[in-house]
Amino acid sequence: MRTGVVVFPGTNRERDAAMLLQRLDGKAPTMLWHTETTLPALDLVVLPGGFSYGDYLRTGAMAAHSPIMAAVRAHAARGGLVLGICNGFQILCETQLLPGILLRNNHLKFNCKFVDLRVENTRTPFTHAYAQGQVVHAPVAHGDGNYFADDATLNDLEQNHQVVFRYGHNPNGSARNIAGIINKQGNVLGLMPHLENAAEPLHGHVDGATMFASVLSKMAA
Amino acid sequence: MKVRVDVTLKHGVLDPQGKAVAHALVGLGFLGVRDVRVGKTIELDIDAASDAAAKENATRMATALLANQVIEDFSVTVLAA
Numbered sequence: 001m002r003t004g005v006v007v008f009p010g011t012n013r014e015r016d017a018a019m020l021l022q023r024l025d026g027k028a029p030t031m032l033w034h035t036e037t038t039l040p041a042l043d044l045v046v047l048p049g050g051f052s053y054g055d056y057l058r059t060g061a062m063a064a065h066s067p068i069m070a071a072v073r074a075h076a077a078r079g080g081l082v083l084g085i086c087n088g089f090q091i092l093c094e095t096q097l098l099p100g101i102l103l104r105n106n107h108l109k110f111n112c113k114f115v116d117l118r119v120e121n122t123r124t125p126f127t128h129a130y131a132q133g134q135v136v137h138a139p140v141a142h143g144d145g146n147y148f149a150d151d152a153t154l155n156d157l158e159q160n161h162q163v164v165f166r167y168g169h170n171p172n173g174s175a176r177n178i179a180g181i182i183n184k185q186g187n188v189l190g191l192m193p194h195l196e197n198a199a200e201p202l203h204g205h206v207d208g209a210t211m212f213a214s215v216l217s218k219m220a221a
Numbered sequence: 222m223k224v225r226v227d228v229t230l231k232h233g234v235l236d237p238q239g240k241a242v243a244h245a246l247v248g249l250g251f252l253g254v255r256d257v258r259v260g261k262t263i264e265l266d267i268d269a270a271s272d273a274a275a276k277e278n279a280t281r282m283a284t285a286l287l288a289n290q291v292i293e294d295f296s297v298t299v300l301a302a
Binding site for chain 1: 234287289292
């Protein structure tokens with residue numbers, strides 16, 4: 001597999017994603033600094049969690065205009081897989097690779113806890129190894145996880161089965177309990193919960209690893 | 222040229238920060254506070270040949286980065302030269 005993990009100033013979960021990819025895939029991903037203007041040949045690009053550019057202006061807004069994001073957009077346009085976790089999801093929304101935006105949590109507090117997620121769509125490269133409706137336990141760690149889009153966009157997402165993960169108990173005011181969505185083409189997934197941190201026994205839960213195993217086995221196929 | 226860009230949340234977009242501020246104001250004894258919306262002001266100092274050019278330039282900046290029009294509206298005001 002050819003995987004890459006993008007690092008922006010302020011990214012802080014790149015090692016979590018990289019270590020998991022290495023463990024499951026047997027080889028380390030390429031770490032990609034935000035100033036790169038081209039990508040090596042990759043199957044999967046991961047935008048990890050953190051606080052890129054200090055969350056200045058809006059979460060993900062500055063990173064969305066980083067030099068590397070033009071290359072990530074081109075990768076996505078070629079059908080390459082992109083996975084955005086937490087701040088990565090916010091960046092994908094600001095880049096408009098995914099619709100909508102992540103607003104401040106409705107209660108204004110930072111969320112740092114485990115949540116229950118329901119897998120709503122298993123017909124994606126990222127979730128095919130889950131059972132439909134499977135409940136996954138994973139941590140969230142965000143101040144801006146409140147997914148927002150207008151009603152027409154939300155209805156579109158529902159109709160096209162683009163809502164991939166939904167919260168069991170809404171932790172942030174997110175529209176329609178949305179925790180993660182995929183683009184219409186099915187190659188760009190963004191989600192708030194840190195499935196990479198629910199991926200080995202020491203984490204307390206292991207079901208998060210299935211998402212990474214899904215995408216790696218998809219690429220092997 | 223000094224230009225001010227005011228960015229405000231669109232109507233209908235929940236503003237939890239505004240709600241918290243409204244709550245605090247009522248707590249301070251300012252009764253009759255019905256609603257508070259919090260936005261941001263961005264002051265730019267840019268080179269431009271005319272007011273119209275400055276306004277056009279700032280509008281392009283707002284569209285590209287300063288505001289996200291999924292949730293925000295913006296207005297551009299040219300201040301002093």
